[in-house]
Amino acid sequence: MVDTRIPHLPNEILYEIAGYVDDEDILNLRLSAKVFEYITNDRFATTFFGDRAYELSPEGLEALVKITEHSVFAPHIRTVVIGHGGKHSSAKYHDLLDQAFRNLAAHGNAISIGL
Structure with missing residues (x-):
């Protein structure tokens, strides 16, 4: 059987x-x-990670770094939008942004970025 x-x-x-x-x-x-x-x-x-939006905050950017480190999901990211609400200075988060975009580059992603 x-x-x-x-x-x-x-x-x-x-x-x-x-x-x-x-x-x-x-x-x-x-x-x-x-x-x-x-x-x-x-x-x-492809459905849930193609277009991603994150808040310009420690929590938001740490989430971005974490997903860009994921071997299955990161290669599918095509658009990253960072929302700041006028509250934060992007210079404060340089290291997290740098790490996230280095992770994406390591996967060969060509992405669109929105602020």
């Missing part, structure tokens, strides 16, 4: 299942089984 539990299905079947899921539901699919997390990594990264 063939094992039909999700983790044991062929990748082709798993990709077919994932193809029927709308982008807004991909998060739920990824939570349903570990194998779907792997199967949907590229689609998830």
Whole structure:
């Protein structure tokens, strides 16, 4: 008898299942089984990490650095927008910005930057 539990299905079947899921539901699919997390990594990264916006603050820029260090998600980043709300000096955050953009360059990303 063939094992039909999700983790044991062929990748082709798993990709077919994932193809029927709308982008807004991909998060739920990824939570349903570990194998779907792997199967949907590229689609998830393209959908949710292509355009990123961060606040010009220690927390915002640390989040940017963290995501640019991620080997799966960072290569999919195409646009980075830094919002400052007129409250902060960008010179204060030079090191975090420098690290984030070095990380993106290491992945070969050509990105658009908005401030």
